Amino acid sequence: MTEKDFKAEPYQHFSDSGKVTWKAPSNIALVKYWGKLANQIPANPSISFTLDTCATTTSVAYQKREDGKDGFSFDLLFEGKPKEDFKPKIETFFKRIEFYVPFLKDYHFTIETSNSFPHSSGIASSASGMAALSLCLLDVEKQLNPEMNEKFFKKKASFLARLGSGSACRSIEGDLIQWGEHPNIPDSSNLYGIKYPFEVNPVFKNYHDTILLVHKGQKQVSSTVGHDLMHGHPYAQNRFQQAFGNLDKFKSIFAGGDLEEFIKMVESEALTLHAMMMTSMPYFILMKPDTLEIINKIWKYRTDTKVPICFTLDAGANVHVLYPESVKEKAIQFIQDELVVHCEKGHYICDRIGMGAKIIADQ
Ligand code: DP6
Numbered sequence: 153m154t155e156k157d158f159k160a161e162p163y164q165h166f167s168d169s170g171k172v173t174w175k176a177p178s179n180i181a182l183v184k185y186w187g188k189l190a191n192q193i194p195a196n197p198s199i200s201f202t203l204d205t206c207a208t209t210t211s212v213a214y215q216k217r218e219d220g221k222d223g224f225s226f227d228l229l230f231e232g233k234p235k236e237d238f239k240p241k242i243e244t245f246f247k248r249i250e251f252y253v254p255f256l257k258d259y260h261f262t263i264e265t266s267n268s269f270p271h272s273s274g275i276a277s278s279a280s281g282m283a284a285l286s287l288c289l290l291d292v293e294k295q296l297n298p299e300m301n302e303k304f305f306k307k308k309a310s311f312l313a314r315l316g317s318g319s320a321c322r323s324i325e326g327d328l329i330q331w332g333e334h335p336n337i338p339d340s341s342n343l344y345g346i347k348y349p350f351e352v353n354p355v356f357k358n359y360h361d362t363i364l365l366v367h368k369g370q371k372q373v374s375s376t377v378g379h380d381l382m383h384g385h386p387y388a389q390n391r392f393q394q395a396f397g398n399l400d401k402f403k404s405i406f407a408g409g410d411l412e413e414f415i416k417m418v419e420s421e422a423l424t425l426h427a428m429m430m431t432s433m434p435y436f437i438l439m440k441p442d443t444l445e446i447i448n449k450i451w452k453y454r455t456d457t458k459v460p461i462c463f464t465l466d467a468g469a470n471v472h473v474l475y476p477e478s479v480k481e482k483a484i485q486f487i488q489d490e491l492v493v494h495c496e497k498g499h500y501i502c503d504r505i506g507m508g509a510k511i512i513a514d515q
Contacts, residue, residue, distance in 0.1 A: 155343065158252045158311050163296040166216075172291040173211035176283035176509035178203045178275065179322045179329065180361055180464060180472050182418050183398050184425045187382030187391070192248075192314050193342045195382060196395035197332030199402065200322045201359060201474075204506030207268045208277055210284035211512075214259040214292055226261040245282070248315040252308070253289055255296060263288075269501060275363065276375070276466065282316030283309070283323035287509055309509075310344035318379075321345045326507035328352055328406070334399055353409030358477035358504065362487055365499040366442045367469035373429070373436045375467045381432035391428055395421075411460040411476065418474065422464040429467075440469040442494035447471070449490050459483065 179200040187195035217225060224246045228235050242263070250256050263285065269275050290309045294300050300308075306324055314321035314331075322329040322345040330337060331345040339346055382388045398417055405413045429436050443465070450463050450473065461475040461483050473491070475483040484502075492498050 153307070153341065153343065158308050158343075160252060160254055160293060161297055161299075163255065165296050165298070167214075167295050168216045169214060170292070170295060171211060171213040171514060172288045172295075173209065173512040173514065174284045174287035174291065174509055175207050175209040175512055176280045176287060176323050177326075177506050178206040178208075178269075178277070178280045178503075179319065180466065180474075181319065181322075182421060182464065183395050183402065184421050184466075185318055185331070186379060186425055186428055186467075187385075187388060188318060188379050192318050194318060194332045195388070196392040197330065197334040197337070197340060197399055198319075198322070198395065199328065199330045199348065199399060200319070201361065201505045202323065202326035202329055202508055203361060203503045205268060205503040206275060206280065206363070206501060208265060208280035208284045209268075209512065210263065210265040210281070210288055212285070212288035212292065213262040213264075215262075217258060217260050222257070224256060225259075226263055229262070229264045231266045232264075242285075245285070245316045249286075249289070249312050252312065253293055255293065256289075259292075270499075275365075275470065275501075276468070278317040278375075279320040279323045282320035283313045283509060286310075286312035286316060286320070287324065287511075291511070307344050314344060317375075324509050327505045328356070330399070334396060336400055336403075348406070350403055351407040353407060355409040355411065355476050355478075356406065356505070360473075360475050360477065360480060360483065361503045361505070362473040362475075362483070363501040363503060364446060364471040364473060364487070364491055364495050365497075365501070366446070366471060366495060367440050368496050368499075371438055371468050373438065378429060378432070378436075378467055381434075382428065385428065385432055387428065387431060391424065394424065415454075415460060415462040418464050419462050425467070426465060438468050439465070443469045443471055446473075446491050446494050453486055453490070457482070459486070461486070 179202045181200040183199045185198035287309045310321040310324045328348040329345040333342045334340045459479050464472045
């Protein structure tokens with residue numbers, strides 16, 4: 153499919169007003185997206201576990217406009233209160249997607265959004281937030297054009313979400329989502345995420361992700377700036393090639409369930425992501441001393457006990473601790489005994505692999 157396939161069909165219905173609500177989860181990448189081209193095209197393919205607990209719920213109420221004015225018209229409420237500083241991001245998103253959802257200027261929108269995870273937990277809400285908003289807008293389009301089928305609905309939601317935030321395109325469905333064209337992955341696309349099409353061993357079915365909140369403050373360098381620093385980065389081309397190769401290697405790991413190999417790949421991807429940050433110009437470090445303490449303790453625990461628990465990182469200091477269902481009790485005990493001391497105010501979130509976004513019926 154190409155971009156043109158996502159242009160809206162002429163609308164069959166016109167609705168004056170309505171409201172839709174969607175809840176979309178966050179996701180954690182195993183092969184990282186870091187570096188992009190124009191129009192939110194990733195420089196390399198990535199793959200992620202969709203999460204379950206960490207999610208954004210967004211409702212969009214729409215009302216036909218009579219003001220005859222140009223431009224977009226919307227109010228934004230975050231956790232019940234107006235949030236002016238989120239508005240420019242939404243305005244940019246609307247500009248990027250207007251060609252594909254041309255009703256945007258016909259309505260005034262009231263967008264209400266809230267996160268399941270605590271405000272300023274250092275967890276990026278852009279993936280879940282952009283996924284939930286895209287689903288709401290596409291649901292409005294579906295009411296104008298009811299013939300849209302389920303499969304296309306999900307593809308287009310992922311396509312729109314990508315234009316809001318790249319990783320958001322992996323937050324529409326579960327449980328293992330791949331994004332970015334790869335010669336050996338059929339139907340893979342730079343435009344949207346797909347369900348991983350190959351065999352996945354049951355050991356990955358109930359995987360856990362305990363998120364250790366090491367640093368809840370605003371990070372010094374945003375993902376957008378970080379991605380941009382991959383242009384002209386001395387190691388960028390090798391890194392992009394490595395990601396292609398890592399996706400190939402994951403194929404037999406996912407099928408066979410070899411956790412030792414899985415751990416090697418996941419931890420190497422996390423550290424490579426941060427190595428790219430440290431070797432950017434200007435260089436930067438998002439890990440904190442506690443991030444390293446946690447990593448070292450995980451390595452020691454794994455060597456001592458052979459319990460297959462590992463870490464990954466996203467663009468921040470927080471640590472995602474990944475482990476299979478079979479070692480859940482041991483892992484939680486270890487986290488509580490040894491890792492929680494490194495969390496800001498002792499806070500952490502128990503999450504697990506999830507099945508994707510859900511519509512929320514109107515109360
Ligand atoms: C490190 O999706 O937040 O989490 O497209 O600029 O919104 P934008 O970037 P974003 O980048 C996420 C980067 C990452 C790795 C990943 O999720 O693959």
